[in-house]
Amino acid sequence: MEDRIENIKKQLHSQSYKLTPQREATVQVLLEHEQDHLSAEDVYLLVKDKAPEIGLATVYRTLELLTELKVVDKINFGDGVSRYDLRKEGAEHFHHHLVCVECGSVTEIEEDLLGDVEKVVESRFEFDVKDHRLTFHGICKNCQNKSE
C-alpha cells in the first residue's frame, strides 16, 4: 500500500507535476476504496475528511490527471456519471465488470478473458489493440436467488 503511494508520487514527479496535499489525499481515498467505482462527487466527499478545504474542481482536475497517468481508468456504466477505477498494480489490461441490472452492484473480474478475442481482432481487423472495455449486464447471484 505504502509502495503504491510512493510509486504514484514518483510518477507525478517524473512528469514534473507537483505533489500537493490535495493530490495525496485523493490518491489515498482511491487506494482505500479500491473495490468501489467512485464518481467524482463520491471522491470529493471522501477526500473532504482528509483535506476539508478541497474543492470539487480540484478533485476533477486530479482525477483527470491520474487518468492521464494511467493510475486510474475512467468508466461509465450508462448512468450519466463518470466513475474512476484504480488500475491494478502491474495489470496489463483493464479488468472487466459485471453490472447487475436489478440491484446495480458492480463486480470486478480480474482475470483476462479476452486474450483470444484480442488476437482475432488484431489479425482479422488489423486493429492494434491498446486497451479494452468489457462490461456484462445481467443478474447477479444474489438477485437470482431473491426472485425465486
Added chain:
Amino acid sequence: MEDRIENIKKQLHSQSYKLTPQREATVQVLLEHEQDHLSAEDVYLLVKDKAPEIGLATVYRTLELLTELKVVDKINFGDGVSRYDLRKEGAEHFHHHLVCVECGSVTEIEEDLLGDVEKVVESRFEFDVKDHRLTFHGICKNCQNKSE
C-alpha cells in the same frame, strides 16, 4: 429497409405507443445512418430536414423510447455524450466496437466474439448475462499506415 420500419411501427403499436410523424422521421434517420453512432444532437439536426418543427426534447424522448424497445442501444465512448446505435435485425447481442484513439473512427464488429467468455462468466461467477458492452481502444489500420 421498408420491412424494418414496418417492424418498428408494429413494435410501437403493440405497446400502445403512437406512431407520430416525429417518431417515424427519427427512425428513418437512424436507418439511413446505420453505420454511424449519432448523438441526440446529431439525430436532431438530421431529423430537422424531414420534420423541421421537431424539438430536441422530442428527439431525446424518442431515443429513450427506442432504447426501451431495444430498437437502439445507448452507448458511451467516453466523451461526455450518449450515442445511439441501431440494433441489427434479429441480433441476439449487441455488436462490438473498435475505437481508434488516433482518428476517433468507430468500426463495428458484427460477429459474436464473446460466446465462450460469456459461458465462463455464467458458470464461474453465477452471473446471468443479459447483455454486454465490448469496446477495443487502439489504432486502426489506416492510422497504422499513416504513422510509418
Added chain:
DNA sequence: TTAAGTGCAAAGAATTTGCAAGTTG
C-alpha cells in the same frame, strides 16, 4: 374523444474554466 405526444423554455445535473491568491520544488 382522450390518453398520449409535442414544442418550448426553464430547470437540473455533471463537468469545465477564468482568475486571483496560495504553494511546491
Added chain:
DNA sequence: CAACTTGCAAATTCTTTGCACTTAA
C-alpha cells in the same frame, strides 16, 4: 522565485421536466 495548483463562482454542456397545446387511434 516561477511555475504550477487551488478554491470559488460563473460558465458550459448534455439531458430532463413542466405545462399548455395538439394529435393519433
